[in-house]
Amino acid sequence: xxxxxxxxxxxxxxxxxxxxxxxxxxxxxxxxxxxxxxxxxxxxxxxxxxxxxxxxxxxxxxxxxxxxxxxxxxxxxxxxxxxxxxxxxxxxxxxxxxxxxxxxxxxxxxx
Amino acid sequence: xxxxxxxxxxxxxxxxxxxxxxxxxxxxxxxxxxxxxxxxxxxxxxxxxxxxxxxxxxxxxxxxxxxxxxxxxxxxxxxxxxxxxxxxxxxxxxxxxxxxxxxxxxxxxxxxxx
Numbered sequence: 658x659x660x661x662x663x664x665x666x667x668x669x670x671x672x673x674x675x676x677x678x679x680x681x682x683x684x685x686x687x688x689x690x691x692x693x694x695x696x697x698x699x700x701x702x703x704x705x706x707x708x709x710x711x712x713x714x715x716x717x718x719x720x721x722x723x724x725x726x727x728x729x730x731x732x733x734x735x736x737x738x739x740x741x742x743x744x745x746x747x748x749x750x751x752x753x754x755x756x757x758x759x760x761x762x763x764x765x766x767x768x
Numbered sequence: 769x770x771x772x773x774x775x776x777x778x779x780x781x782x783x784x785x786x787x788x789x790x791x792x793x794x795x796x797x798x799x800x801x802x803x804x805x806x807x808x809x810x811x812x813x814x815x816x817x818x819x820x821x822x823x824x825x826x827x828x829x830x831x832x833x834x835x836x837x838x839x840x841x842x843x844x845x846x847x848x849x850x851x852x853x854x855x856x857x858x859x860x861x862x863x864x865x866x867x868x869x870x871x872x873x874x875x876x877x878x879x880x881x882x
């Protein structure tokens with residue numbers, strides 16, 4: 658069945674780069690997403706990548722997609738305290754037109 | 769409004785009571801999703817509506833859960849005979865169409881069953 662997996666926790670030093678990884682099982686993905694959820698708030702779409710792309714960059718965010726290995730990553734450059742949140746990877750499961758989310762990676766920033 | 773609107777934002781209900789959660793998608797969005805996020809957990813797919821097609825109900829956890837979408841716009845998620853394990857944030861999302869490249873979430877309805 659469809660599945661999206663992420664590690665649960667990541668701790669980085671302020672100013673360093675954060676890399677959040679995600680793996681998925683759907684071989685017919687069309688879109689993959691990264692969402693951010695701050696404490697007590699809803700989900701905010703950060704970025705998405707179409708499956709025929711390898712990389713997408715948007716300011717401090719870089720998304721890398723390895724379709725062969727079904728691996729997606731989100732790199733946040735110059736991580737700031739405001740980046741503390743849970744980051745969800747999601748896959749548009751095209752055969753059923755539903756979006757499957759990972760369990761989220763909690764990013765914490767240390768001084 | 770400009771975004772996905774959900775109501776109520778917070779609901780405390782007694783075990784055994786029925787609750788209704790409402791979602792107003794972004795105007796013009798034909799796809800609408802309901803998800804559930806239990807404390808400390810990831811997102812669990814519940815149901816998906818696309819235009820006038822039959823909804824994908826494969827994620828509804830039991831027959832106590834139902835949802836409808838009237839006129840292709842507003843959706844209501846109903847939970848009958850609520851149980852404590854139903855306590856969660858219920859998130860609604862909408863997108864322009866099912867290819868889903870722009871999917872936006874509401875702030876969620878926080879349900880607590882006591």
